Amino acid sequence: MTTLLSLPPWFPLHFVPASNLVGILPVLIVGGGSVLVLLADLAVPRRGNLVLPVISGVVVLGALGTAVGQWILNATNPVVFNGAFADDRFALFADFVVLLTALAVICLSPGYLRRRGMEEGEYYILLLASLTGMLVLSGATNLIVIFLGVELLSIPLYVLAGFARDEPLSQEAAMKYLLLGGFASGFLLYGMALIYGETGHTGLAAIHQQLLQGALSHSFDPMLLAGIALLSVGLLFKVSAAPFQWWTPDVYQGSPAIVTTFMSVATKVAAFAVFLRLFSATLAPYRSEWEVPIAVVAIISMVFGNLVAVAQTSVKRVLAYSGIAQAGYILIGVAVGSPDGTQAALYYLAAYAFMNTGAFAVLTILSQRGEDCDRYSQLAGLWRRQPLLAGLMALFMLSLAGFPMTVGFFGKFFLFSAAIHDGQLPLAIWGILTSAVSLFYYLRVILVMFTAVPDADSDTAPTLAGLSLEGTAVASSTAASVGIPAGVVVVLAGVGTVVLGIFPALIYTLLQGITVVHG
């Protein structure tokens, strides 16, 4: 294949085997798309047109199509660039989730940015740049590439968090995220350095071989363990697992809702992808060492996230703490370490993408000029005003709480069965107990939407264009401001949540063929 597809000598990268370029094609497309949007932004000076979002959407669609094509044609390649990158089904699955989330975010963006008065071309450039980092991360099989991915993902997000330049909360969020994120990167890098120092390799496959010998000789290795610990801290920060979650509520609340949507879902998926690759494959020989700490982190996240969420008065903060708790659930799959666990974690990530994107999408649609939809009172009586939107939000809340008929149920079902199968009953029991607690705040959102009396000032909130259940004339000027794409995104997220909640096999069979490799 390599010889057949070798590039002509005039091509700038002719010295690179073409199969390598094919392997990173989604990354190339999105990264190139980011540059394209940068240029287009210069060419299209007028604010408020749809050129940039359309270009961005086409770029993401192209990357998605490429990834799907690679999956269907089985054109995967576990060793790209001498083992620095793996274009395997594991990476492709993570790519699907991340790209779909990004597509949803891009569809939601124009309306949201217009309402909030933040229509800047840089937004799409940064979004695509961050997305490139995520795609790098999902396939990274080398410590250096992992670090590159993490930084490429994070730095645009630092800027995006502060994108609402007039709002102090947004500025605070950006600053906090930057400082703490930089700190976490330091941990990550230090851990990598220690691991490199001990094994002499940065490639995951080579490290794995070294560890295998070390594990078989039963030698205790404090430097290596410190390296693994520091590496974990860096990644746990990115997935916002407790006790490394302190930035999450403030950043989620302060950032513009649309950025929070992207950050809360896509970042978590990409970071968990690399987490799963590291722990269930590369570090597997040291499983007895990291199993308990990861399980403890999972339990702390579930307990802390769910308990603190009960006391919140801001919807975005509730979802932030809910995100911490959800990270805890996914960590069950990591801690279990078995193939079942990996599969369950991947399933939950896909489920999480649908329900959490949906929930945040509703918040972005409801956000008005001047402020995001963040207080419970802004959701009050939503059922009377916009039954469909309220119904969808209720669906996402029920899914996050893990009710059947929603995708969240099977997510939890697979995670708990993996834990029980592996003999990790305490993890499952903590998951159960905290799930019961989570009902308090998820159902409170529903209760507020369906029973409370709306605020007088919230009647001006935009309605979901032409999608009112009651069929009344909502296609007014405010309705048009949300736009069809945003409405379609929320409805599709809802449909996905229900369909995947009834037919779990749709995702589960995809996961069957996945092998976790490390180059």
Next chain:
Amino acid sequence: MNWPILTVLLLVPVAGALLLLALPGARPGAIRAILMAVTAVTLGLSCVLLVVFLAVPTSGTAKLSGTANGQALSQVHSPVTFQFQEQVNWLHSGASLSQVHPAFNEGNNAFNQAGPPPINFSYHVGVDGLSVWLIALAGLLFLVAAVVLSRKEERLRSFAVLMLLSEAGVIGVLTSLDLVLFYFFWEAALIPLYFLMIGWGDERRGRSALKFIIYTVAGSLFMLLAIIGVYFVTGAQTGVYTFDVPTLIAAQSFVQSTHATTFSLFGHSFPALNPQDWLFLAFALAFAIKVPLVPFHGWLPDAYASGKTPFLVFFTGIVSKLGAFGFIRYNLTLFPQASHLFQPLLMGLAVASILYGALAALAQSDIKRTVAYASISHLGFVVLGIFALNIDGLNGAIIQMVNHGLIIAALFICVGIFEARFGTRRLRDLGGLAKAMPVMAGIFLVVALAGLGMPLMNSFVGEFLILLGAFQVSPAWAVVASLGVILAAWYMLRLYQGLTQGPLRIPGGGDDSTPAAILGRLGRVDLSPVEIVALAPLVGLMILIGVYPGPIIRYSRYSADQYVRAADRSTGQDPVLSTASARIIRPDQAGGKSSR
């Protein structure tokens, strides 16, 4: 059976709900007509199911061919037989996630075990002599609820849609024969119920609904763990990894669990709990909350007091039966040994529920709460009968489940009418209403007498059999439980007399409190034709079952026998292949003596 009647039964309410959603402009009268039509069709189908089920002798007789695996296993070894079965693959996965490096497996014992096959479960439905009664009861109660539902109810369309979805959920719980499917319906049915609770009712409904959901889901989640646990524990012991209920029931015949290990405490040695025992407790917790048994009943008085009458008709009538149904269907069959081990515990809780419910009902000043606590007391009898673990007790429990559904629905309709007419639920504010509403008083008397277990009323039959069964196990428990019958007479008659007898008393009686003046001001307050139509089938069945209980006893006895044999497998011998099969009472055979 080629015709998928159970799937149709499940889909009719869903289709009705979708139809209502698709008609945004429908007038209240039309909505109510559609609702009644859909529930009537469902009732009709469930009656067809019942009649065909009872008419056709059981087809699932033991076949001694086939391997001890899967479907063949369940046909050979399951003491409980299911009919009208339909099975479609739901999630069937092929190979498991393959692993990293073959070399690595050597050092890691978690991966190289010949583990269970990857999880798979199916859409598998079917009925037996237990669920078929409850499905018919559900069909009746939802129709009654539709009749009771006023066309002036606010947000009528939403109410109707949620009600139909609840019906589908209830039917799903009663028909599912796969543990995952069962849990799926069990929890999914909560969603429409939750929205019904927060959307309609008194001003405390939000809190009541949250309480109900948290109680229920907390219990159910442990059951979810236990469902997963059953899969692995049964699989590890028998090699049959499945969520399929008939197969699991059959597989329990091969589970050997001896209480060999013990632990000592305070100088005594106790048997340590087997995995099965823990699983039993997890299932029992979910069902005990749903029933509810006494320490887990905290959600009930609030939920019952807050709800609207149409909602309460099916919520108290059928949804509360699902807990008792679960005890019989899952606890007795999947954990036979644990059922015997925990028999004293469950019987004790049941007796505690009977007495606590009755005493609490006596102490209430709120008529709805009185009925709510009475319900706890009555359901205590059902659980007492179940865990007598003999044919009489279980037979009584099955009958009493149906009876209680009829009685409690009628009681809440009556109480709801008093509340709606006079705007108060305080017993002290009302009195002498027989003068104002003689028809109502007459019907209420019948319902109250049924509620207190009067001979010739349906409840007498069930409670008698339950006490008969309990007496065989423990005379002491039976004697204590029969105190509940006496207390029932007290609180029921207190309610009846307080409301209908004595001087006429209504809230805000005004200056002129002579009966004639009050009657004049009230105008016509007696039952409307619609309300009579709603109550008539319930009252009719109460009397019919009370006067002529023969058929229902005979048919449910067959089912009771199956479940008792399922629970009696603690000796480790195969019940079907042993002499126990001689005890099968076929309805067509047993019917000969008394009906002809």
